[in-house]
Amino acid sequence: MPHPVDIHVGGQLKKFRVLIGRTQTELAAALNTSFQQVQKYETGRNRISASKLFQAAQYLSQPVNSFFPEMDDAGPDEKNILSAETKIEVDLIAACRQMRNDERRDLVLKMAHAMNDECCSECVE
Known part of the structure; x- marks a missing residue:
């Protein structure tokens, strides 16, 4: 079962990708991975590594911290980290x-x- 933080990070990845009008295939090319892997990142099924997240943030013109939930927004499972x-x-x-x-x-x-x-x-x- 995916961790709530991985789901949140993946959701942010998808949101920022869609906002700039890029496809999963285009993001995958920028990350040197497959579009299937991007799908898994976006759903939280696979964790995105720090280096890939850094690359994604650069490609999407977002600060890395924008992918993470604020402490006040953390769900109950996230607070139990x-x-x-x-x-x-x-x-x-x-x-x-x-x-x-x-x-x-x-x-x-x-x-x-x-x-x-x-x-x-x-x-x-």
């Missing part, structure tokens, strides 16, 4: 960045240090 531990860390950082009050941020940091069994007493003073 991160390990559970890493996701907690990312969520904690995001929550701290949203805090406008420096004192509250400091309290969160002190609380995290205090909850760490290996932390020194200086961290919570």
Whole structure:
């Protein structure tokens, strides 16, 4: 089963190709591959390599990052790319960045240090 990111990248590839009026055969020639392979890229059935994606971006006059979903647009499966531990860390950082009050941020940091069994007493003073 294709990964949601591969499906998204493939959909972007097709969208940009159609927008400039190119066929799969023309894109395939630019990528030195077959139109069947381009079909597989566009559906997400095959992953496109970084070098092929770079070539495609140049041919389609698009920045490479335009092929990838924004973090806010990520579907539930895409958000699970991160390990559970890493996701907690990312969520904690995001929550701290949203805090406008420096004192509250400091309290969160002190609380995290205090909850760490290996932390020194200086961290919570």
